[in-house]
Amino acid sequence: MILYYILGVIALALLIHFGIKFSKHKSLYPFMPFKYNFRRRRNTFKKTLELLDKRKSKIIVETGTSRKGLEATRGDGAATIVFGKWAKQNDAKMYSVDISEDSVKGSQSAVTEQGLDKNVSVLLQDALVFLAEFGQKIDLLYLDSYDYSRTDVDIQQKSQEHHLKEFQLAEDKLHEQTIVLIDDCGLPGGGKGKLVVEYMIEKGWEVLIDAYQILLIKKGTSV
Template sequence: MYIFLWIVAIVLIVYAMVKFLKYRPLTPFMPYKYNFGKRRVTFRKVLDLLEKTNAKMIVETGTSRAGLKGAKGDGAATIVFGKWAKENGAFMHSVDISEDSVKGSQAEVDAQELNNHVTVHLSDSLLFLKNFKEKVDFLYLDSYDYSKDLEVQRLSQEHHLKEFMAIENQLHENTIVLIDDCRLPNGGKGKTVIAYMLKNDWKILIEAYQVLLVRKEFKF
């Protein structure tokens, strides 16, 4: 009987340890209750680089429609980097073509009191980026939902390349670029734009579920 109880206890301890090791919080920056899963490594690196480069302008395509409830699912980047902007005197623009997504994201921006440092725009991202006149310190590409459909995959990849090219002239030698959903079938969202960037003086810092890129002459 005692042996059985010991075995059960050991199994429960191992299970708890596995659960703990798989949990991916961004503490102390974000509360422990939010699990950022496969994006934690790249998010942590970006937060470090934002501080080192004294970033002031953040641009995101594809807003966080579920707010912090989507931390593990879609990363809740609007809120994560919006919070960083608030704490560091920076500003973030997030753009999405979906009215529902914008409403969802705006609700969380309101709840987190980020309005003085985050603006969520309802617009086609290509039009928004083409008309954006300020220099961008951090560009986060996460628009055009991916799927198993090969045509949707192609269109999503092409769209992300078009987004990058639309804002390319506003990027500088220390701009940070993060592309989401790259470990999906057929290369994910970043396949085409990453290939373009690597041919144009950019390099990969982290290649994971998200891909983090900087200029070859990046100083930090």
């Protein structure tokens, strides 16, 4: 009887342990293999993918590339691979631009490994220059450049100002069905999206999801 009690306690402890661990595992299965954990970005990624499908998107622009590919789904999100895979499946085109040579090399290696070269272009360029010169309408704009700091107020402000400039340079390339996703917003000081979200709301955009990332669409458009 005591043995059964001990085994029961052990079983309960294991269930609690693995139940908590499982609850923290946020996959995009079946779109991505179950083993990849997207944690705090899962819900915004999932909704963005749904909107891309519904709106039959064709052009995706990302500022700040996924330097570690799928190795960092929990930390960096691996958006280049996630949206690059969607682009491949839907005959769309993704442009991922970054000013860091090391980041571009890492991302390009992951893109090639995943067989996404035909649909994803990883570019070594200042995002502000790229957006100013870009000549196509953008269906998804994903802002994730200029690394943020949890403690340095000066870096926080510069990152926020940079993301606002990126949006303003892209603004004339956007349209009624454009989706905008901003990373690293749930951080001290307001995160990367503080200034750009305020600006967008004044310009007729609305927040669809406000989590670690912020997802916005034009006010009044269908979800």
